[in-house]
Amino acid sequence: MGNFxxxxxxxxxxxxxxxYAAIEEIALRDMGLDVYPNQIEIISSEQMLDAYSSxxxxxxYNHWSFxxxxxxxxxxxxxxxxxxxxxxxxxxxxxxxxxxxxxxxxMQALVMAHAAFGHNHFFKNNxxxxxxxxxxxxxxxxxxxxRYIAACEERYGREEMEAxxxxxxxxxxxxxxxxxxxxxxxxERVLEKHRKRAAYEEEAYSELWRTLPAGIxxxxxxxxxxxxxxxxxxxxxxxxxLLYFLEKNSPTLRPWQRETxxxxxNLAQYFYPQRQLKVMNEGCATxxxxxxxxxxxxxxxxxxxxxxxxxxxxxSVVFQxxxxxxxxxxxxxxxxxxxxxxxxxxxxxxxxxxxxDWFPAIAGSGDAMAALKDAWANYRDESFIEQFxxxxxxxxxxMFSLFDKADDGVYHVAGIHDERGYRKVRSALAxxxxxxxxxxxxxxxxxxxxxxxxxxxxxxxxxxxxHNATKEHVLTHIELLWGHDVRLEEVAV
Amino acid sequence: xxxxVDRRLNPKGKSLGNxxxxxxxxxxxxxxxxxxxxxxxxxxxxxxxxxxxxSTKGTKEPRFRLDPKSAGERDFxxxxxxxxxxxxxIKKPRSGDGAGRGKDAADSGESExxxxxxxxxxEILDIFFEDxxxxxxxxxxxKETPNKTWRRAGIxxxxxxxxINLIRTMRHAQGRRLAxxxxxxxxxxxxxxxxxLAEREDPPALEKIAALKEQLAKANAKRKWxxxxxxxxxxxxxxxxxxxxxxxxxxxxxxxVSGSMGEREKDLAKRFYxxxxxxxxxxxxxxxxxxxxxxxxxxxxxxxxxxxSRQSGGTIVSTALDKMLEIQKARYATADWNIYAAQxxxxxxxxxxxxxxxxxxxGEIMPLVQYYAYIEILDEREMEVFASEDSGAxxxxxxxxxxxxxxxxxxxxxxxxxxxxxxxxxxxxxxxxG
Numbered sequence: 001m002g003n004f005x006x007x008x009x010x011x012x013x014x015x016x017x018x019x020y021a022a023i024e025e026i027a028l029r030d031m032g033l034d035v036y037p038n039q040i041e042i043i044s045s046e047q048m049l050d051a052y053s054s055x056x057x058x059x060x061y062n063h064w065s066f067x068x069x070x071x072x073x074x075x076x077x078x079x080x081x082x083x084x085x086x087x088x089x090x091x092x093x094x095x096x097x098x099x100x101x102x103x104x105x106x107m108q109a110l111v112m113a114h115a116a117f118g119h120n121h122f123f124k125n126n127x128x129x130x131x132x133x134x135x136x137x138x139x140x141x142x143x144x145x146x147r148y149i150a151a152c153e154e155r156y157g158r159e160e161m162e163a164x165x166x167x168x169x170x171x172x173x174x175x176x177x178x179x180x181x182x183x184x185x186x187x188e189r190v191l192e193k194h195r196k197r198a199a200y201e202e203e204a205y206s207e208l209w210r211t212l213p214a215g216i217x218x219x220x221x222x223x224x225x226x227x228x229x230x231x232x233x234x235x236x237x238x239x240x241x242l243l244y245f246l247e248k249n250s251p252t253l254r255p256w257q258r259e260t261x262x263x264x265x266n267l268a269q270y271f272y273p274q275r276q277l278k279v280m281n282e283g284c285a286t287x288x289x290x291x292x293x294x295x296x297x298x299x300x301x302x303x304x305x306x307x308x309x310x311x312x313x314x315x316s317v318v319f320q321x322x323x324x325x326x327x328x329x330x331x332x333x334x335x336x337x338x339x340x341x342x343x344x345x346x347x348x349x350x351x352x353x354x355x356x357d358w359f360p361a362i363a364g365s366g367d368a369m370a371a372l373k374d375a376w377a378n379y380r381d382e383s384f385i386e387q388f389x390x391x392x393x394x395x396x397x398x399m400f401s402l403f404d405k406a407d408d409g410v411y412h413v414a415g416i417h418d419e420r421g422y423r424k425v426r427s428a429l430a431x432x433x434x435x436x437x438x439x440x441x442x443x444x445x446x447x448x449x450x451x452x453x454x455x456x457x458x459x460x461x462x463x464x465x466x467h468n469a470t471k472e473h474v475l476t477h478i479e480l481l482w483g484h485d486v487r488l489e490e491v492a493v
Numbered sequence: 494x495x496x497x498v499d500r501r502l503n504p505k506g507k508s509l510g511n512x513x514x515x516x517x518x519x520x521x522x523x524x525x526x527x528x529x530x531x532x533x534x535x536x537x538x539x540x541x542x543x544x545x546x547x548s549t550k551g552t553k554e555p556r557f558r559l560d561p562k563s564a565g566e567r568d569f570x571x572x573x574x575x576x577x578x579x580x581x582x583i584k585k586p587r588s589g590d591g592a593g594r595g596k597d598a599a600d601s602g603e604s605e606x607x608x609x610x611x612x613x614x615x616e617i618l619d620i621f622f623e624d625x626x627x628x629x630x631x632x633x634x635x636k637e638t639p640n641k642t643w644r645r646a647g648i649x650x651x652x653x654x655x656x657i658n659l660i661r662t663m664r665h666a667q668g669r670r671l672a673x674x675x676x677x678x679x680x681x682x683x684x685x686x687x688x689x690l691a692e693r694e695d696p697p698a699l700e701k702i703a704a705l706k707e708q709l710a711k712a713n714a715k716r717k718w719x720x721x722x723x724x725x726x727x728x729x730x731x732x733x734x735x736x737x738x739x740x741x742x743x744x745x746x747x748x749x750v751s752g753s754m755g756e757r758e759k760d761l762a763k764r765f766y767x768x769x770x771x772x773x774x775x776x777x778x779x780x781x782x783x784x785x786x787x788x789x790x791x792x793x794x795x796x797x798x799x800x801x802s803r804q805s806g807g808t809i810v811s812t813a814l815d816k817m818l819e820i821q822k823a824r825y826a827t828a829d830w831n832i833y834a835a836q837x838x839x840x841x842x843x844x845x846x847x848x849x850x851x852x853x854x855x856g857e858i859m860p861l862v863q864y865y866a867y868i869e870i871l872d873e874r875e876m877e878v879f880a881s882e883d884s885g886a887x888x889x890x891x892x893x894x895x896x897x898x899x900x901x902x903x904x905x906x907x908x909x910x911x912x913x914x915x916x917x918x919x920x921x922x923x924x925x926x927g
Contacts (some may be wrong), residue, residue, distance in 0.1 A: 005557065010570060013497055013499075016497055017497065038496075039496045039498065040496070040497050040498070040732065041498040041499075041500045042497070042498070042499050042500060042501055043495075043500045044501045045503060045505075046498060046505055047501070047503065047505070047507075048531055048857055049508075050508050053508050053511065054507075054508065054511075062510045062511055063511065064511065064514035064515040064517070064518040064519075065512065065552075065554055066508060066511040066515075067508060067511030067512040067513070067515030068515045068519075068552055068608070069517070070508045070511060070512060070515075071512065071515060071610035072610060074611070075544070075609055075610045076612055079615075083547075092758060094496075100498075101501055114874075124835070136703050144627075160513075162514070162518075166554075170554065170555050170556060172556070173557065174557065175558055180530070182570065195832065198757075205843060230852070237922060250919045267910075269712075319574055321573070322572055322573020322574075322575070323571035324573060326571065328573075329909075331570075331572060333639055341814055349787075357904055366597070370812075395520075397572040397573075398572060398573050398574040398575070399570050399571070399574065400570070400571060400574040401568055401569070401570045401571075402568065402569055402570075402571065402583070403566070403568055404566060404567050404568070404569065404585075405566040406561060406564045406565055406566065407564075408561060409584065409585060410582040410584055410585060411582065411583040411585060412581075412582055412583075413577045413578065413580060413581040413583065414568060414579070415579055416574055416577060416579055417574065418578075419752060420579060421579060421590045425570055427566040427570065427584070428570050429570040431568070432568075432569055439557045439558065439559055441557060441618075447885060457869060458566065461559075461565075462565050462566050463564055463565030463566060464559045464560070464561045464564065464565030464566070465559070465560060465563060465564050465565065466558065466559060466560060467557075467558050467559065467560035468559055468560070468561075470555040470556065470557065470558060471557060473553065473555035474557050476553045477555070
């Protein structure tokens with residue numbers, strides 16, 4: 001007593017400040033983390049629901065699908081089926097973390113360690129985030145997107161805008177550059193372009209247009225050539241980014257519709273690394289909060305009660321039910337990520353013979369933080385699992401791998417957690433986390449001089465086709481954007 | 494440097510725009526669901542939040558996804574192995590099996606066929622009114638919360654400066670000044686005069702001067718710390734919000750339940766009663782509903798019976814009117830209750846009974862009630878046949894004569910939900926005037 005940072009569960013801003021300072025001291029000095037400046041915001045449960053339903057971003061344009069998400073979450077929450085997240089953290093600089101006001105002081109400390117240092121370090125250092133997302137610009141860009149879409153909605157009608165957004169959302173998974181760096185004009189350039197268009201429309205405006213019968217439109221502004229637009233007038237095919245292709249080449253879209261596609265595409269690209277880094281991102285944050293809470297206790301800064309509360313929450317976060325359990329809902333990224341990272345620490349500090357065989361580079365090195373920081377910076381889920389999933393973790397999870405052929409009545413157990421199966425299970429799991437597992441759809445041709453049919457190809461991985469009903473549904477969306485027939489072929493590779 | 498920002502007081506309802514977009518998008522599904530849920534709920538339940546379950550048709554968000562069930566092959570890893578070893582075969586669960594449903598449902602993507610969420614009272618009313626073709630003004634009046642007035646509620650020690658109560662404040666100040674013996678201005682003046690006199694005396698009376706000076710200083714000091722007016726004296730007029738006093742009303746629902754009234758007829762009648770109830774609810778704090786059904790004989794029943802049970806027998810409308818009078822005399826004295834009556838029928842009654850009804854209405858009922866609405870539920874074809882107000886079955890023609898005598902008696906034929914509202918037109922005009 002007396003020296004603790006806090007007693008009991010009530011919190012106030014002075015306590016938060018004091019605790020934050022202690023956590024920061026450990027995170028930066030002891031663990032050597034490297035983070036964006038932090039901004040921590042306290043929000044109410046309703047605001048948390050708001051944030052949920054806009055893809056966890058502080059601002060977002062309006063669309064009915066977010067309303068649907070909110071209605072669903074709210075009903076679940078009110079009925080007590082699901083608890084709210086304790087925090088939401090945004091990959092931006094400064095890094096914004098939202099804390100729920102209902103958290104106890106211990107939970108606030110845990111959550112600050114988890115979000116403001118764990119996730120934050122990962123955002124700042126992982127190569128995918130560094131390369132693909134612009135943490136400084138995202139909030140400004142979203143503000144622009146919200147304004148732009150609201151303005152277009154007002155100008156061209158809500159239904160029109162909704163149709164474009166619906167179609168664009170359907171293609172979000174196919175709206176990313178997987179390997180090539182996306183051409184990214186600055187926000188100023190986007191605004192500049194928009195201004196130019198508006199100016200042109202103003203200039204070209206004539207009273208005469210108003211006398212046209214309904215349905216005929218005055219000519220739209222010509223597309224201003226985009227200097228960093230690498231597709232040019234002749235398209236480069238095949239193209240994996242459908243949204244990008246449609247934005248640049250669709251024969252029917254009007255300028256504001258193209259701009260809308262670009263906004264959705266940029267958003268998809270922003271979220272793309274998060275999809276490839278679920279296990280690592282959560283694992284990193286969980287590892288960091290576990291370490292920090294324990295070190296706070298070791299230094300006598302928090303009491304046993306607080307530590308136990310934190311550990312109780314920690315264990316429920318990393319709980320992994322077996323596949324035949326009612327509660328099973330896939331592999332828990334928190335559980336897998338944390339287990340692997342804690343295992344790396346073990347291998348560095350107290351390796352067994354088996355570890356020396358499997359991980360000669362780090363076994364017994366004694367410097368766990370160095371090994372972890374290297375992993376956090378240079379891997380994504382797939383390569384991280386391929387590289388670091390150890391036999392011990394596979395045994396702890398009792399993993400096994402199944403081989404499934406569609407016309408077979410049975411699954412075949414291809415490997416289990418034994419000497420013969422380790423490598424098989426490991427690479428099967430790694431491939432499961434590879435986003436190349438998403439349908440690989442490419443634009444292969446567009447007959448611009450003839451009947452303007454757009455040809456798409458689904459390159460099947462091991463003969464797995466697309467789900468038929470949703471395929472038809474998405475194709476109607478593509479047809480809307482393309483304006484002419486669209487054909488999709490399934491091709492075996 | 495860390496910033497803690499307290500966002501809890503930021504405006505709420507950021508996602509309201511999205512919600513409206515969603516409701517509009519799913520309009521058709523929602524309307525169906527609302528109508529269905531209204532059918533199963535009671536007359537007095539209309540104005541409540543409720544859970545609505547809709548199908549996701551129209552709000553689907555399709556994405557390309559793989560379907561490994563139909564063709565091809567794959568490997569996947571699961572945790573929690575207890576008994577399998579390499580080479581074992583596991584039977585695939587047939588689709589629709591209970592086991593592993595969570596995952597299967599997610600796999601096939603049909604997990605969101607039904608979507609449940611809560612709609613607020615206002616949103617429900619909007620949908621409900623949509624069919625009834627209510628004018629906008631009516632909608633807003635119906636959705637309005639009851640009026641409140643500000644009433645005096647004594648005196649308080651805090652409030653805004655414009656509510657200061659001067660008399661009380663000054664009285665308190667005076668009491669305090671007396672109690673603490675604050676020297677009056679005259680006393681000080683007198684002391685000063687005495688001092689002045691003393692100083693001019695020759696030889697100067699030094700002791701007297703000193704004593705007077707001391708008294709004067711004391712008096713001034715005391716005047717300083719016992720202020721003329723002090724924050725503790727200030728009193729304000731207090732006001733509290735009170736609902737406008739409203740009285741109570743009883744609503745008699747009369748309906749013919751003989752074989753000729755089918756599901757459709759009863760459903761229309763139910764909407765009519767719901768709307769009337771809503772109107773009354775806005776005007777009166779307490780609304781009782783009495784359900785009287787009749788064939789050749791009338792009974793008071795509960796709501797469930799009223800709408801869902803059938804009876805066979807002839808049709809004698811006047812029995813229901815008798816029953817209503819009997820109940821009114823026993824339980825609802827006109828001094829305390831505003832009486833409303835609504836009668837729904839398909840227009841058939843025993844020959845000769847219509848005249849008896851008219852006598853009852855003219856002689857006894859109409860003087861008692863605020864408003865009496867009679868709706869005759871026809872099918873669309875009959876609606877065309879009886880295009881003119883004057884033609885119609887016996888009961889209709891008889892009631893027309895009553896309507897000519899009493900302005901608060903309304904008759905109307907309806908065949909569709911949209912026909913219901915005009916019945917309220919008269920009633921509503923009165924509400925506005927009152």
